[in-house]
Amino acid sequence: MKNRLSPPFAIVIGLASALSHAQGMNAPAPAPGAGPLPIPVVSRFENFGEKDGIPSHKVHCVLKASDGRIWIGTPNGLCVRQDNGTFRRYGTEDGLSHLTVLSIAEDPATGDLWIATLQGLTRLSGGRFTAFTQTNSGLPNNVVYGVAVAEGTVWAATAAGTGAYDLRTRAWKPYDQTNTVMNEPWCYAVAPGKGVIYLGVWAGGVVEHDPHTGTFKAYRDPDGEFHIALATDSGPIVDVTSWVAYDQGILWQGSYFGLARYNTGSATWRTWVQDKTPLLSNFVNTVFAHGRLGWVSTDRGVSVTDGDNWVNYLVDKEGRGVVRIYRPGKPPETRMMTTALPDGFIMAVWADDHEAWFATSNGLSHGVFTVSSDSSALTSNP
Amino acid sequence: MNLKRSLFAVTTAALAFSVVVLGGGYGLRAHQRIRSGRPDLGLVSCTHCHQGSLNKMPWAKARPHHDSPGGMVLSPDGKRLFIALDDKDEVAEADVATLAVLRRAKVPGGPFGLALDAQGERLFVACQHVDQVAVLDTSDLAEKARVSVGVRPTDIAFCPTRGGERLVVTNSGSDDISILSPSPLAEVARVAGGREPYAATVVDGGRCVYVANRMAVHDGQLAPPASEVTVLDPASGHIVNRLALDSAHMAEGIAAVPKKGWVLNTMIRVRNLVPITQVKDGWVMASGLAISQADGAVTQVPLDEANASFSDPSGVVASPDGRRAFVASGGSDVVTVVDLDWLNSWLSRASPADRGDAIMDMAFSYHYVLARIPTGCNPKHLALSPDGSRLFVAERLDDSVLVVDTASLKPLGRIVLGDGGRNDPIRQGERVFTRARYTFQGGFDCRSCHADGHVDGLSYDFDGSGVGDNLLDNRSLCGVAGTEPFKWNGRNPTLQFQDGPRFARVLMRTDPIPDPQLDELATFILHLPPTRTIPWDQVGKPLTPAQQRGRDLFFATKRPNGTPIPRSRQCQVCHRPPLYTNRLIASVGTQGRRDPKEGFDTPHLIGVGASAPYLHDGRARTLEEIWTVYQIDDLHGVSSYWTKLQLNDMVEYLRTL
């Protein structure tokens, strides 16, 4: 509750925004007198679009693979960034199971990519595509929203359950409402946790599954209602989960009703909604977890937070970049940037300590971090 | 009086006998119709259902074992040759100078693939029957360690990498590749291969390993198949490339070519999509060599000639100077010597179209085939001495190793391992099985489509009464004993009938295999055990819950709501255990536009998990597709009530058979 914005604070945001607009501030620099911000700040956006070979406006997802290559999923195929900076496209003619690519995951053991599409799950291995569909395999449904690989198992969140494909035994294990605690079979995302898998279930909250013991635990909205969030910080923001992400003990739940975070160490939840907190919008497409940070893709820009500090990236109506920084106990800082995200409707983010990539509704953007940001603080628990 | 009494007695007895026979026959037929759910069924043998025990099958009985040479490896100094004897569970060590066998060591589990470390101190052995890799100390051939890998490992390659020493193991039965750390012996990664990873070769001193995948995969019934060459980085375990050998299968040999940066694959170029009307000019299949260059370009060139074939290309080695390659043709009993310099020169000037067409030109090999060296029966694995002066040819069905002087291409002698099993009819039958001379111009042999007796995963359009109306999936020969009749139309009551004059007419285009050899062939096939589809350490273990649920579905007689499933559409009625077939013709709604009849032989399901594709013409790529794509009106078992989970359970169960 202590971090909830009071109503006047909301006004401040608006006014500050208007003010910053008027001042035309440049790229952000550390606020005078402030300590190191435990969130890296983007100093510059490098944008890529159709001119660079990206075959659609919208980019659904982005992944920097372990070999350094940037992969993106679009409604018109899978693309990889080539050495010359342009993007090479792969379509169904190459073996991709469907043109609409929604999510990409890399198998850390093999370097294979697993590609979630609107019509099946596709493996890209050694340059060759192999399609898994609901008719030729144990994939529960062809509409695959999220995919993750952990401990030799590919997890695919589909419109009719989550499928687990054991890469060693080639056996599929479908999970739905009949064999788990899922309220509904509609899965949106999977996130490997520490020895467990988190399933983002549409209308079913978040389901934690321990594949070793075969046990399930459902995290559900305490009020059980879609029309209200009765209280804050008491559980998932809503049962209608649109995304889950996990890293270093922190589980994030994205929804179109706001954002929630679960600290698996302390078993505590925190929730955020637009207007009352720095969260840019309730409409959270995805969350990318890196260290203690969540990179939250919303329909109004990107919110980056460790739970206490926030860095929001927006695009004003003139198309200019705006960054807002919130620190506990300090007034928010709003600055204009010399560059901007190509669009405020952000589909997904990939980030590490050195850079971030943004999949937006109008192309791909590369976020170059400010050199002075203290990346070592990223993994510390404030 | 006595006569009358006798007449009466005889008449009574005759009448009684007639009543019993007629009544019994009627009752028996009624019983069969009820139990099969097939009111149209005529009187059939009781053995269709009452099949007896699998323990009585020929393949379940003890058989003679032979000293068949498998993988071979030479010591770094070239003085000793290690030979895997998988059928005897032994590894032999031979003196290259004297050709004498020095030692034999017991290595349980079907030792097949061999590799030595750089110093020649540790011999790594892939044991295909128990899914393990063993390490022997070459000083005493004592086993030092053992580790589990994937199913049916066939080859092993040792390579130093930037991450330390690695072993790459081809797990042919689980379609994956194990990467091991030799010290301590442990599996560090397992990556998906193509279909049946079979042999591996190290390139650039361990920078990457190329793996030959024996069977082809294809993306649909009428799509050209392709065998994969899997290229992986043994240090990271990442797949670097998956090269496709277009329309190739049985690609079981692989060799790196020093100084040229190539990798050679032996392969059979199939034309399974083309109706079989002739054998000549590779219309059914032809032997070839695939050259993978460092840039990923793959060029296929023929090993066959315009008027002669050299079937079952298997082992391949390249000379240390990279100028020659040697290819064993297991079905034709020759080793072909290939001029790699000529090919290099040609490749340097060939257009992409030329490269693509080369494999089609059966007269092309005339340019680069230097010689055909005759060998003993079924040459398979090859090894070259480190200096390239001696070629060792494993004559697998003669239990010997031929040694050839690579300068003169003349034989120097043989390492004799066994007696060749001349008195064993099973072994004799295997010779027939692998002998291409029964086919026109030696185009192919039984093994060309049935490696190890199993399937090649392809559908062929055999010559029938017309052209293009006989597309049929290749069926496994493993475990077929007792499952007669054979062929998808169920017309062949015996293997002799199946493989005799009929085969000669529609496929081999020669005289039929002579009766004595045909009997031997049938003996061999009947002794082929079912293909093992599950890991060795799972054999005999209880079913998993999913498998058990699938089994319950398989044997279900009612739907969950209690409505009975008609007997004719219960899985277990047609696919009746223990053979999982009632050996009758069944119509399951799969008649194609040009299939002359709607009914097909009910195939047995033993090893079905490894015999994709499915249905009579191979239209179903996976078990799932049988019910998700090709099920019509619940004709192939009542599946409409299955949830996705239940279908998955069924598939999981079938994979255990």
Add this chain to the structure above:
Amino acid sequence: MTRKTSASLLLGAAVLLLAACDPQAQQGSIVLTQVPVGAPAPQDMTVLDARYPPGSRVVLLSPPFGAQAVRVLSEGLEAAGDPCVSWDGRWVYFAGKDKDRQGWQIYRVAAGGGSPERLTDAPGGAMDPAVAAHEELVYSSPVPKAGRLWASPEPPSLYGMLPGKAPRRLTFGPDAAVNPTVLRDGRILYVGAAASDSRRAQPHLCLYTVNNDGTEVTAYAGQDDGVDTVRRPRELGDGRIGFLASRGHEPGASEWAEGVRSAAPFATRANLLPFPGQGCRSVEPTPEGELLVCADVAGMVGRSMTANAALFRVAPGAAELGAPVFDDPSWNSIEATGIARRDEAAGHTTTVMPAASQGTILCLNANDSCEPATDGTGSPAAQLRITAIVGPGQLRVLGTVPVASDGSVLVRLPAGVPLGLDTLDGAGRVLRHQPPVFWLLPGENRACVGCHERRSHSPRNVRPLAVQTDPESIGLAGKSYSR
């Protein structure tokens, strides 16, 4: 002496007796055709009369091949020639002319000698014997008039005749099929004329193969290269096919030996012998890998320019013909073949269904050709037109069938007549033309890669669209749609 020993002695004596009476020839013997030097040719002669004038004979030549070692095998015949030996080496087949019958037929005689047995009674005579699997006699019939071999109104065809069975016609082409020899793979290799529309006086002769049931007639070599006349093909055992070549069709034209490699027969035509070989009469392999060559000695050192033909044995890699192994100046030694047991040629299980009246042909891609289309537009074929020779000089268009979008065509056609194929574009213009040259046998299923496709090429592994539906049926009278 024990009973056992007595039995052994008796048995040994019996074997010796039988051996003495055995008509087998001595190991290393040679069968030779001898033509008297200067013999006049008869009037109204046939091609065989020209080649084997009266007095010509087939003889057995035993080592060491002196003139006294000659034993006549064609005893009682007016003329004889063209011997060939059975697989087991026990029999010699040859063409012989009986004094009384005034015609040429095929005879058989024990290799060691004996009375010739006439095997054929072919109308118009029989010639060119060869032996296929299962001792099946293959021959060519009828025997044309001299000088009319390639212009005969009744061109000779090949026949096969199993022991005790009636002869079966094997070839149905529009031109002569002669000089058969049986390859180890079981096919019959013979000399025919390259496909042509014109009945030229001088056709281009080349080699074809056909299965021993008459199916799968296929070009073998020489269709696209070399001089116009070839004769007497033989499989030499070293991967080569040898034959005689000459310029022109006049009898007596000087011939020389050529050969192709079976591994690449369309690309390897060359002189067979590494030295000048004019005047060559025959080439045959020996089991030892040498060649038996009958050649004129005219012009050789020490011989006049009108000398006879003699027999030579040529070792592999020999730089010159060397001295003859047999040379009788009063005879021309024109054909020689060794007598030895050889591996029998492969058999062939026939696919012919005698009750059927049609065969089926599948063309995988009518647009696949190594020749440009005549219209030069690159238009794909839309239809395939089928022509046939339905009687002497009677060429008939049987009908057309559509070509599928991938170029494939599947059609049932009448059996036993020379068939030709033309691809037509959408406007009905001929793209590629194939005069009637091939045939189908009843029930035969045949396929080709394309139209004038590259020689010795395999098909691509593609499922032809044409096989998705039942084929159309075309009879001699035209198209019918019943199966």
Add this chain to the structure above:
Amino acid sequence: MRNTLFAIIAASIAASAALGADAPPVSSAEGRDNRVPGALPAAQVPGTTAPAASRFIYATPEEEYPPYGGLPKELWPFANTEPYYRYFVTRMPFRGPGRDYPPEANLKSLRIGLVDAPKVGANWERSVRTREGIVLAMEEANLERGPGELPFDLIEHEGIAQWGGAANLAAQLADEKVLAYLGTIDGTDAHVALRVTLKTEIVMVNTSDPDQTLTETQIPWLIRVLPDHRQEEGRLAELMVRTCGCKRIAVLRAGNRFARVGAHQFEDFARRLGCPVVQELLFSPGATDIPYQIAAIKESQPDAIFFLGEPNDIGRFAKQFRQAGVKARFFGTDLLMEDGFLQNAGDAAEGTTFTFYSDPTRQDPLWTEFSARFKKRWGHEPDTYAAYAYDGAEILLHAIRISGPNRWRIRDGVYNLDYYQGVTGWMRFDGTGSNTAPVCIVRYEKGRRVFEPQVEFAPPSNAGTLTRSP
């Protein structure tokens, strides 16, 4: 609360001024211009079947909607606690780009998708009637297309019964380049299709799924023209508890998702009205006899039984309840309108009370004229599925007419609708995009359906202003 709302609004205005990052206003000028203050008669251009612009009333930016579908506060969850956050009082905007994207090249027709019900299943017949309404609307629309205008084209797919098949069909429709689509009946189908809709950005008009949770997802690519179970059951619960004075309510429902979601909503309402249900028992769809369930419910001595399931099943069980001596009143939802209930229940139907969407006996000219046209086209009277399907199609066709072939602008034209006067009467779309027009109460009397008199709903006079209170 008032302060909070003010703060939010003020901040929004400020932010909007600064960033302009909020939803664009309705792109169609027609939409805004045709916002009519006050209830309107059925204005229709003579000689045309296309709805007049006056029948469409669109939303304004930041417009507020009554919470909880406009139901009485006593039916709200946690009605006596002000929640930390309240959703659906504004509509989730779509902030993404696309409205200025050019149309697809070489467009030959304006494609509209339709996902039918699976052929095997209870909804197939309803789906057939749904289709009839849609086809009629499209045929009429095509007759009125002017020269050079692209025709409308229906891309139709039969539903797939299993394994989330509707999701696959929704993806397939995207591949087939539809501009929008209609369907489905089953709640599961609609849910999975909706999620695809968000990814493919193709607006969906649902005409026949009463699952109240369908539109409660914040996905701004869906409206539903059929009043949902929340409206039906809220009305029914009040009727049962408040009007009829029922004290012991039992629930018998089908063992499927449709009935689960509906029954649990009803039970929430009953509880909130102080009358928690005494029993909730399930039956297998298609079951013939349910003696155990009947015995258990009888033992609980109910004075009312709420049914949810297929009408054939419910009719059969109603009869069995009466035969077992159960005297409780029967209640149910719209499905009991179907003949199957009456046929199977026989005399047991007497007194059964249920909710229904739109009174087919109305004499509203829009309805009567539509009925006549429908009967002429299909040879029988339209039912509720056909009628709502017709209305849904008309909304979609109108949106395409005013937006052109641009999926994002079509979305605006559909999703920003506040009120629409269709052949089924006036619709009122709430913050979730669901029609919250009041439902009717129907009762079986002597084998006839008796509709309780109801005041015709019409938009309030302040429709289209910035804020409104319930």
